[in-house]
Amino acid sequence: MYVYDSYDHHIVRERVAQFRRQTERYLAGDLTDEEFLPLRLQNGLYIQRVAPMLRIAVPYGLLSSRQLRKLAHITREYDKGYAHFTTRQNIQLNWPQLAEVPDILEELAEVEMHAIQTSGNCIRNVTSDQFAGVAPDEITDPRPYCEIIRQWSTFHPEFAFLPRKFKIAVCGSEQDRAAILVHDIGLQLVVNDAGETGFKVYVGGGLGRTPIIGSLIREFLPEADLLSYLEAILRVYNLLGRRDNKFKARIKILVKATGPEAFADKVEQEWAQIRAGETTLTQEEIARAKSFFTLPAYQADAAQDLTSLKAEHKAFARWLERNVRSHKQPGYKAVNLSLKPTGVAPGDVTDQQLEAIAELADTYSFGEVRATHEQNVVLADVREKDLFDVWQKAKANGFATPNIGTLTDMICCPGGDFCSLANAKSIPIAEAIQRRFDDMDYLYDLGDLTLNISGCMNACGHHHVGHIGILGVDKKGEEFYQVQLGGSASNDASLGTVLGPSFGRDDVPDVVQKILDVYVEKRQPEELFLDTYRRIGVQPFKERIYAKAS
Numbered sequence: 001m002y003v004y005d006s007y008d009h010h011i012v013r014e015r016v017a018q019f020r021r022q023t024e025r026y027l028a029g030d031l032t033d034e035e036f037l038p039l040r041l042q043n044g045l046y047i048q049r050v051a052p053m054l055r056i057a058v059p060y061g062l063l064s065s066r067q068l069r070k071l072a073h074i075t076r077e078y079d080k081g082y083a084h085f086t087t088r089q090n091i092q093l094n095w096p097q098l099a100e101v102p103d104i105l106e107e108l109a110e111v112e113m114h115a116i117q118t119s120g121n122c123i124r125n126v127t128s129d130q131f132a133g134v135a136p137d138e139i140t141d142p143r144p145y146c147e148i149i150r151q152w153s154t155f156h157p158e159f160a161f162l163p164r165k166f167k168i169a170v171c172g173s174e175q176d177r178a179a180i181l182v183h184d185i186g187l188q189l190v191v192n193d194a195g196e197t198g199f200k201v202y203v204g205g206g207l208g209r210t211p212i213i214g215s216l217i218r219e220f221l222p223e224a225d226l227l228s229y230l231e232a233i234l235r236v237y238n239l240l241g242r243r244d245n246k247f248k249a250r251i252k253i254l255v256k257a258t259g260p261e262a263f264a265d266k267v268e269q270e271w272a273q274i275r276a277g278e279t280t281l282t283q284e285e286i287a288r289a290k291s292f293f294t295l296p297a298y299q300a301d302a303a304q305d306l307t308s309l310k311a312e313h314k315a316f317a318r319w320l321e322r323n324v325r326s327h328k329q330p331g332y333k334a335v336n337l338s339l340k341p342t343g344v345a346p347g348d349v350t351d352q353q354l355e356a357i358a359e360l361a362d363t364y365s366f367g368e369v370r371a372t373h374e375q376n377v378v379l380a381d382v383r384e385k386d387l388f389d390v391w392q393k394a395k396a397n398g399f400a401t402p403n404i405g406t407l408t409d410m411i412c413c414p415g416g417d418f419c420s421l422a423n424a425k426s427i428p429i430a431e432a433i434q435r436r437f438d439d440m441d442y443l444y445d446l447g448d449l450t451l452n453i454s455g456c457m458n459a460c461g462h463h464h465v466g467h468i469g470i471l472g473v474d475k476k477g478e479e480f481y482q483v484q485l486g487g488s489a490s491n492d493a494s495l496g497t498v499l500g501p502s503f504g505r506d507d508v509p510d511v512v513q514k515i516l517d518v519y520v521e522k523r524q525p526e527e528l529f530l531d532t533y534r535r536i537g538v539q540p541f542k543e544r545i546y547a548k549a550s
């Protein structure tokens with residue numbers, strides 16, 4: 001994990017002091033709402049429907065137990081005793097008092113955390129694979145590169161006022177677990193025939209009002225050129241991105257307008273001028289970044305044969321099957337803690353649970369956890385010997401629901417319960433679906449399936465890329481839900497197709513049931529939902545769901 005040096009400590013503390021003065025001036029009436037707006041956004045603070053919302057940066061989702069304990073303390077002292085893990089691997093507080101936000105930021109600074117650049121039109125928190133460093137299919141650990149990008153982009157003066165927000169995701173494995181194709185820039189680590197490390201560069205992906213899958217603009221970017229090439233992309237965007245219309249300001253609109261080839265040409269031209277300049281990464285610099293992500297002290301005697309424990313405890317066997325993943329290191333496993341028990345808003349954690357996660361991390365996973373973009377938490381380095389204990393403790397604290405990757409492990413934005421942009425609530429929809437589909441055997445039979453819910457077209461809940469996507473829409477002041485099918489955020493990324501007219505809230509679980517019925521009837525042996533959908537298309541689903549109308 002990256003550790004702040006004295007310079008980092010200094011600038012974060014300076015920023016807190018600066019924001020404290022700004023907040024005091026705002027509260028005293030010396031700054032208007034408009035004047036305060038950019039200042040608070042630069043510090044992760046939104047003013048929401050019922051209260052302010054503070055978004056705390058978690059670089060590439062990595063958290064230490066010390067940071068978790070501090071977050072527990074903050075949610076207890078300054079909020080309502082819970083926090084929310086987001087799809088960008090960040091943490092949000094939904095109920096802070098404006099006057100106390102500088103105190104929260106000061107407490108965060110003590111544990112090397114902040115809320116800088118978590119909102120506003122700048123380069124946001126870089127996201128990555130939650131299994132970075134431990135995934136067996138990993139080509140190269142993406143985290144040192146994320147850290148290099150983070151250090152370069154934080155406070156980068158040229159990119160502080162972009163046309164719109166800017167999101168970069170890096171993936172180091174064959175299997176994309178960071179949704180890189182729906183980011184402004186997606187970087188896939190690769191090794192070329194000569195054995196050199198570099199990146200495939202995708203640009204112009206994104207969700208929201210105009211969802212677009214990113215385009216490949218460079219097959220191989222040598223690692224040394226990472227920053228100069230990113231700089232070239234951002235310069236082209238900064239110059240040519242639209243500033244006249246907020247809804248057309250993202251880089252995806254620019255790439256679509258110029259076409260990916262023409263866009264790539266512009267980037268190459270810009271790059272030619274700065275390539276081999278001062279941002280070129282030296283081997284020493286890359287090694288320095290890598291030095292923060294060395295292997296923990298793995299033990300040789302970590303393995304255990306779990307056959308008899310599995311036979312004895314069916315629930316443990318289920319949990320192993322769904323929530324535990326293989327690991328590079330023999331004898332070790334990566335454990336998903338599910339933040340999706342029925343009846344809890346997906347991604348919500350209480351202060352006590354944060355403490356419990358910290359305890360698990362200290363006891364069983366070298367003091368670290370990772371936040372996932374599916375709104376769960378991962379203990380990346382658990383000895384097989386400890387799995388049974390971890391399961392029991394996770395169960396006691398409410399995060400052993402064995403539903404990872406199933407229908408009820410859904411992504412869901414805060415929707416109308418918190419967010420002032422919402423057209424409809426999304427949390428109650430998630431809960432209604434979880435209550436309806438509570439039979440684990442049925443869920444396991446359905447297999448891997450993603451269901452994503454957003455409360456409006458901004459798509460924070462990634463509904464476009466859910467196998468089943470649900471979008472809250474407003475019809476003459478009433479809440480309705482549009483259903484989409486066939487989205488994917490993986491290597492085979494695709495955007496869902498709208499099924500047809502939207503539904504009332506009470507109908508949503510029935511609609512989901514009918515979709516699943518069609519799948520179960522039509523699937524071929526071992527075929528997953530997405531593959532069946534891709535084979536048979538949307539029509540059979542339409543026919544079943546709108547049967548009465550036709």
Ligand code: HEM
Pocket residue numbers: 046048053085086087088092164167182205206207208209250412413414418419420421458459460461462
């Ligand atoms: C409650 C306060 C929130 C506000 C005011 C807010 C605002 C927005 C807006 C305006 C967009 C549209 C961006 C665009 O089209 O350019 C957006 C998209 C997005 N937001 Fe949020 N959001 C909130 C909460 C969240 C949460 C809780 C998450 C994660 C669970 C999240 C993650 C995202 C993501 C991943 C997108 C996708 C669009 C893209 O990257 O192109 N946001 N949000």
Ligand code: SF4
Pocket residue numbers: 413414415416419420421422423454455456457458459460461
């Ligand atoms: S999708 Fe819409 S409703 Fe949901 S959090 Fe984002 S902006 Fe709010």
